[in-house]
Amino acid sequence: MRGGAHVRAVSDARFDLRRGECLALVGESGCGKSVLASALLGLLPANAQTAGSALLDGAEPGAETVDLLTADEATLARRVRGRRVGLVPQSPAAHLTPVRTVRSQLEETLREVADTPRVELRAAARAAAVRAAFPEDHLDRYPHELSGGLAQRAATALALIGDAPLLLADEPTTGLDRELVDRTVDELRRHTGDDRALLLITHDLAAAERIADRVAVMYAGRIVEIADAPAFFGAPGPRHPYARGLLDALPERAFTPVPGMPPELTDLPAGCAFAPRCDRATDRCGTLPALRAPEAVACHHPLPVRVEAAEVPGA
Incomplete structure (x- = not known):
């Protein structure tokens, strides 16, 4: 709902995403790309409505197939977010805890998501930072002390912890210069490997061309074309x-x-x-x-x- 009117932000979004694959979802700002990502993780506003299905398969050991659009909040919070689906958010400042340092947030995520032993947390937090090109000498800073680009890299480091089978990267290169854009998307692509999937939501067509296997183009809330990237x-x-x-x-x-x-x-x-x-x-x-x-x-x-x-x- 917006101003009392119903808004169809996304309609008939039909696609599959295979393990080992990167699908780039591209289009102008406001076309519905980020709304789709929020729907998959149950992060839409309370007045939003969803229909259809979004099946996350249970191929990994001990996991069951989950319909992300119908799963309850307890399932999404305890079994899906961070563990089976990682998120690199479009607005990292809204996802980073403002009163805790980057190091403490990395260590907490390592404990909760990756079951890292306490004695290994400090070294593991450094490794997670390096993986996302986040400078080690900034680990003890608070989010408000970071530039937009550094906040983005901190959010990327958090998302990569746990090696989730599916990674949603929503405009992961915002605020980065070209060299860091390439480094960031290359790391996201390495994360995919042979048994994980990456949904890259971006308006940066150069980044999509660099790492995507397929491209889905969205316009006015609908996917209008899907093609192999080459x-x-x-x-x-x-x-x-x-x-x-x-x-x-x-x-x-x-x-x-x-x-x-x-x-x-x-x-x-x-x-x-x-x-x-x-x-x-x-x-x-x-x-x-x-x-x-x-x-x-x-x-x-x-x-x-x-x-x-x-x-x-x-x-």
């Missing part, structure tokens, strides 16, 4: 006009902004939400397109497949 960033490229527009807006590409503005979630059109900004729109776009295989693009008029020009010997 095909998305290379050839044949995105098929949805909005997804192609995101890439073409990058400085290293055409540097052409997507025209217009995203719609208000309280006033979505009946059909394709991107139609008012799309030069390919027709009357058919007044009906909502579905995301269907094998194209995995929700568009009535998807862009043609780009074919890289090949050199012909002797031509």
Whole structure:
């Protein structure tokens, strides 16, 4: 609810995420990416409603399959958050305890989540900090004494403790320079390995291109395209006009902004939400397109497949 009106922040978000895989969820600010992450961890406001299912499999020893959307708070707090699903939050200042040092928060998480013996806590906290490129000489500082980038790295260090089977990284590179962006996403990718999964929520397409196996593009609360990352960033490229527009807006590409503005979630059109900004729109776009295989693009008029020009010997 917003101002007495119902807001469909996320609709028909359908995707799977396999062990050993990184899926990058990309799109403009306000499209619903962070709302989706909050829903998966039961962190939505009390007046929010969810429907459907989000199954976390029980492949690890002693674990059962959990539906994250229907699980009660006790299950999420005691068995899911931190243990089976780790979170790198978009706003680390809201997740760090303001009256405790970074070291004490790392040590507490190591005790609770990783069952680290007390005699090993200090060394383990240092190792956790190094893993997230957090400087050891800042471990005894309080959150208010950290820059935005350092707070982000502290939150990343906390999220990686316990090696959760699923890691949700919600804009994990906010406030970081390019070198630290690369280092952070590389560490998140290493965390995935062969038996863990990473959902990277980001507007940083360079970070997504660096580590993602697949890309899901969200617009106005809906996923409009899912593609393998090499095909998305290379050839044949995105098929949805909005997804192609995101890439073409990058400085290293055409540097052409997507025209217009995203719609208000309280006033979505009946059909394709991107139609008012799309030069390919027709009357058919007044009906909502579905995301269907094998194209995995929700568009009535998807862009043609780009074919890289090949050199012909002797031509």
